Amino acid sequence: MEDKGEGRGYIVSYQGLEELFCRLKEGWRVVAPKLKEGVILYSEVESLRELPFGHRNREMPGFYCLERAEGYFTYTHPVNSLKAFLHPSELVLMRVRTSDGCLEFEVCNSEGNFCFFDVRACDLFALEVLDRVFVHKNPHPDSYYRKLREGAFVVAVNCAYATSTCFCTTMGTGPEVKEGYDLLITELREGFLLEAGSERGRALLESLGNKKEAGEEHFLQKRERLREAEAIMERHFEIGGLPDRLYGRMDSQYWKHIEKRCLACTSCTQSCPTCFCFDILERNDLKLKESERIRVWDSCFSPAFATVHRYNIRQSVHSRYRQWLMHKFAYWMDQFDLFGCVGCGRCITWCPVGIDIRQEIKKVLGSE
Amino acid sequence: MPVCDSPYNLKEGLVVRLIRECENVYTFHIATEESAQPGQYNMLYAFGMGEAPITIASKGEDYIVHTVRAVGDVTRHIDQLKEGDRLYWRGPYGNVWELEKAFGRTLLLISGGLGLAATRWVFEEALKSSIKRLVHIYGSKDYENLLYKYLYEDWSSKAELHITLSKPHPKWKGRVGLVTEIIEKLELEEDTVVFICGPDPMVKACVKLLESKGISPENVYASLERHMKCSVGTCGHCMIGPYFVCKDGPVFRYDLIREYFEREEV
Numbered sequence: 001m002e003d004k005g006e007g008r009g010y011i012v013s014y015q016g017l018e019e020l021f022c023r024l025k026e027g028w029r030v031v032a033p034k035l036k037e038g039v040i041l042y043s044e045v046e047s048l049r050e051l052p053f054g055h056r057n058r059e060m061p062g063f064y065c066l067e068r069a070e071g072y073f074t075y076t077h078p079v080n081s082l083k084a085f086l087h088p089s090e091l092v093l094m095r096v097r098t099s100d101g102c103l104e105f106e107v108c109n110s111e112g113n114f115c116f117f118d119v120r121a122c123d124l125f126a127l128e129v130l131d132r133v134f135v136h137k138n139p140h141p142d143s144y145y146r147k148l149r150e151g152a153f154v155v156a157v158n159c160a161y162a163t164s165t166c167f168c169t170t171m172g173t174g175p176e177v178k179e180g181y182d183l184l185i186t187e188l189r190e191g192f193l194l195e196a197g198s199e200r201g202r203a204l205l206e207s208l209g210n211k212k213e214a215g216e217e218h219f220l221q222k223r224e225r226l227r228e229a230e231a232i233m234e235r236h237f238e239i240g241g242l243p244d245r246l247y248g249r250m251d252s253q254y255w256k257h258i259e260k261r262c263l264a265c266t267s268c269t270q271s272c273p274t275c276f277c278f279d280i281l282e283r284n285d286l287k288l289k290e291s292e293r294i295r296v297w298d299s300c301f302s303p304a305f306a307t308v309h310r311y312n313i314r315q316s317v318h319s320r321y322r323q324w325l326m327h328k329f330a331y332w333m334d335q336f337d338l339f340g341c342v343g344c345g346r347c348i349t350w351c352p353v354g355i356d357i358r359q360e361i362k363k364v365l366g367s368e
Numbered sequence: 369m370p371v372c373d374s375p376y377n378l379k380e381g382l383v384v385r386l387i388r389e390c391e392n393v394y395t396f397h398i399a400t401e402e403s404a405q406p407g408q409y410n411m412l413y414a415f416g417m418g419e420a421p422i423t424i425a426s427k428g429e430d431y432i433v434h435t436v437r438a439v440g441d442v443t444r445h446i447d448q449l450k451e452g453d454r455l456y457w458r459g460p461y462g463n464v465w466e467l468e469k470a471f472g473r474t475l476l477l478i479s480g481g482l483g484l485a486a487t488r489w490v491f492e493e494a495l496k497s498s499i500k501r502l503v504h505i506y507g508s509k510d511y512e513n514l515l516y517k518y519l520y521e522d523w524s525s526k527a528e529l530h531i532t533l534s535k536p537h538p539k540w541k542g543r544v545g546l547v548t549e550i551i552e553k554l555e556l557e558e559d560t561v562v563f564i565c566g567p568d569p570m571v572k573a574c575v576k577l578l579e580s581k582g583i584s585p586e587n588v589y590a591s592l593e594r595h596m597k598c599s600v601g602t603c604g605h606c607m608i609g610p611y612f613v614c615k616d617g618p619v620f621r622y623d624l625i626r627e628y629f630e631r632e633e634v
Contacts, residue, residue, distance in 0.1 A: 093376050098415055103456055107374045133602070139615055140375040140600035250631065277604030280376075280597055284416045291416040293376065298603070305605060308595050309439055319633030327607070334610035 009195040010211040011218060014072070017185070017192055019208055020155075021048040021117070028115030028153055031085055033078045039064065040078045042085070042116075051118065059163035059345065062354030073157050073187045076166060077120045077344055081273030082127060085114060086148045087134070089270075093144065093280065093293045112148035117155045119181070121174030122166075122344040124156055126273035128180055132336045133276050144295070153200070156181035160225040162232040165345030167358055170236045173342045175229040186222045193218050236358040237365070239339070243330040249364050250326065258360065259318040261353050266299035268347035268357075269324065274340050275299070300324050325360065375600045378413055378456040384431055386451050389515050392438040393482070394447050397431045398455050404432060406467070406490035407591065407619045410459030411599050412436070414445035421596040421614075423486040424460060435485040435515065461599045462618045465490040465589060467497060470561035474501040476554075478547055478574050480566020481508060484515050486591045486618075487565050495526050502527040503554065507547035507566070511537035551577050558582040565591040572630060575622055588622040592629070609634055 012020070024030055025046070034043040035052045045051070056069035057076060064079070095106040119127075127149075132138075134145035159175040168174030177184050182201030186193040193214055196202035205211075269275040279298040284291045298305060301320045306313040314320045332340030341357075348356045385397035404410075404424050411419040412434065420442040426433035438447040449455060467475075467490055475494055479487045484506055494502050504523070508514045510533055523529050530550045532543040543550070547566075551574060560583050564571055571590050578588060594606035594613040601615035609628030611617065620629075628634045 094374065096415060101454060103378075103380070103415060103454070105378060107377065109374065138601055140602070142375060142600075142602060143373045250634075276602065278598070279603065279605075280418065282416050282418050288416055298605070300604065306595055308593055313594075314633045316633060323607070323634070326609075331607070331610040335612075 009193050009214040009218070010205060010208070011188070011191045011214050012194055012208065012211045013191050016194075016208060016210050018048050019210070020183075020194070020204070023204060023208075024115045024117065024153065024155070029113050030115045030117050031082070032117040033075065035066075039066070040075055041080050042078045042082065045117075056161065057163060059165045059349040060354075061165065061348050061356045062351055064349055069161075071187060072192075073118065073159075073185070074161065076159055076161060076163055077123050077346075079271070079346070079350070081271070081344070081346070082116055082119070082123055083130065083273050083276075085112065085116075086127075086130060086145055087276060087278075087297075089297045091144060091295045093295050096291045096293065098289055098291075109143055109147050112150065112152060114148070115153040115155065118185075119154055119156045120159050121156070121177045122168045122171075122342040123273055124154065124177060124180050125173040125342045126344070127154075129274040129336070129338060129340065129342065130276065132338065133274070137336045154181045155183045155185065156197075158184065158186040158222065158226055159229045160187060162229045163345065163349075165348040165356075166233055166343065167236055167345055168343040169230055169233045170239065170358070171339060171341055171343030172239060175233075176226050186225060188218060188221045188225070193222055237361055242339075242361075243333045245365055246326060246330045246361075250322070252364055254364050254366070255318045255322045257318075257363075258321045258355070259316060261355055262301075262317050262321050263353060264301040264303075264317045264320060265352060266301045267350045267352060268355075269299040269301060270297060271346040271350040273342060273344060273346070277305075300327070321360075325357065325364070328357075329361065375598075375602075376458065378458050380454055380456055381432075383449050383451050383453050383455055386449070387518075389435060390513050392447065393435060393513070393515065395425065395433060395435045395516075396446075396449065396455065397428070397433055398457075399431050401430055402432070402460070404460040405464040406493055407464035407486070408460035408462045409599075409618065410434070410457045411461070411596075412442070412446055413456040413458070414442045415456075417441045417445050419458075419597075420446070421461075421599060423591070423618075424489060425485040426489045426492060433489075435482070437482055459599070461614060463616070465563055465591075465619055467493055469587075469589075470494070471498050472500055474503065474557055474560040475499045476551075476556065476560050476562045477502075477504040478551070478562065478564040478566065478570075479504070479506045480547065480570040481513065482515070483565035483567075483591070487563055488516065488519075490563060491523070491527075495523075503530070504528070505530045505532070505547050505550050507532050507534070507570070509533070510535045511540045546573075548573050548577050551581075556581055556583060558584075560587065562588040563591075564588065568629070575626075585622040585626060589619050590622050590625070590629075591618045592620060592625070593618070 032045045053072045056067045092108045097104045134142040156177040181197040184195045196205045328340040381398040381400045387395040409423045425435045438444040536544045596606045596614045597603045599614045601612045606613040
């Protein structure tokens with residue numbers, strides 16, 4: 001077990017955070033939340049000032065807006081997720097060249113060297129989910145994901161706020177960051193509490209100047225802030241035994257209600273931090289001498305997804321919704337020993353008709 | 369060129385023999401010494417078109433056999449290959465027929481249409497094994513689409529081979545009707561092991577009938593066909609309930625897959 005130094009930490013000022021950020025920039029490509037196109041998006045950033053400090057995202061089913069707020073880490077997670085960097089929406093797997101009937105292959109495997117800065121508990125849990133899907137629970141570990149993920153430095157942030165679509169407390173993934181990070185930031189009244197979650201995190205933390213040892217009152221304050229976030233969220237359903245309860249409801253008539261609302265637009269699967277399904281396409285040059293094999297995000301809502309010999313096994317939209325929900329909350333547990341949902345609520349916010357998966361689960365189970 | 373570890377790396381082999389089975393269906397012998405087992409499949413690649421999952425129909429010491437029907441862009445392209453051409457593929461993938469389950473018992477194979485390509489190799493292995501009684505029922509929609517006509521004589525001299533066509537044909541002196549009509553008339557012990565591959569409705573109908581004859585779905589193994597894109601258990605297309613057909617299958621013990629396979633739109 002790595003010694004995380006439980007109960008130890010330092011208090012730094014905003015200048016202290018800037019020093020930390022500069023040190024991270026020296027060794028990594030830093031990805032952090034940034035104001036972009038009117039929303040908060042994970043992007044590569046050059047300085048700490050690019051972060052959306054003092055902004056607050058307000059989210060409801062099918063609704064998103066930004067407001068001003070007092071403080072720094074005043075928002076929750078960005079609109080996109082870290083999936084965009086580790087399992088990009090379009091990735092060249094290999095280039096194939098032809099000459100005299102022979103093919104030459106060039107595998108395109110790029111390194112990530114990422115530092116993910118300002119990652120919330122839900123998104124951190126999503127990293128664990130993706131690690132299992134692509135590497136740890138995969139009989140053919142994905143070299144592309146692994147290379148992008150390897151060595152990534154994670155600076156996590158505890159949420160002191162939640163939106164109306166957040167449900168990490170229901171899924172048991174947040175708001176408190178518990179593991180999987182190198183450094184953890186909690187914003188307090190007089191500065192930022194920094195804690196290390198790994199040896200390299202501790203080494204970096206120890207090397208920072210202008211810090212003071214955190215006392216018991218700071219850890220009390222941290223718990224208080226987390227409680228504030230927790231208090232905003234209600235517990236929507238019980239996750240104990242949820243897979244079995246859902247397996248028992250596969251023939252429920254309720255699924256058909258979704259047919260009338262779901263547009264099968266794939267917004268939910270794209271915004272989801274763990275939806276991993278993809279297609280492999282060929283991109284050819286016009287001379288037909290070179291072809292790229294590219295991996296692109298796909299969605300179980302798309303009509304071609306389960307098509308075999310031109311016959312789509314899941315013709316109705318509600319059967320695709322059932323596939324998605326059952327995968328997230330039942331099949332995923334059988335496949336990877338955890339849920340495929342981290343409770344971030346992105347699928348609820350970004351559903352154009354505001355379908356709320358928390359309500360759908362309750363209704364599917366409702367007629368138990 | 370650096371050799372990188374990628375689950376999508378392709379291998380190369382020469383087409384050493386080509387057999388025309390019927391319209392749009394060709395059998396290829398591809399030179400390779402790679403190991404594989406009955407039940408598994410390869411992803412065959414066509415430059416600029418993509419890949420298609422194709423079962424390994426048989427295997428010799430230094431070649432594998434694939435039977436390909438031209439139904440899509442990739443398979444249409446592969447079916448244009450000639451002897452001496454190069455074929456690129458990756459694999460083998462998937463699990464295997466558990467032939468040892470049938471040792472000392474009756475083994476019934478049921479093949480529908482191109483499904484015969486998926487049962488041919490295990491049938492050939494069964495002919496050499498300690499199977500008490502070996503029965504193979506093969507149904508084809510018509511005379512023109514019969515596969516492996518050149519093997520029937522040998523097969524029928526070694527096992528009970530029943531071939532049936534859905535439509536009569538002047539050249540066909542054999543049986544006309546559905547595979548279920550043959551199963552109905554067969555006397556089968558309750559511990560008979562069944563391997564089945566064919567269209568989904570045929571599989572469902574056969575299992576129902578076998579159950580009425582006292583054969584438990586625990587002794588029935590079905591090779592399923594689903595949309596397999598990556599074949600390494602990652603892309604999600606081939607999911608049926610909690611299973612990935614590409615890596616947990618394609619062969620499933622029927623009682624384990626039944627509730628997903630028989631339910632609509634799963």
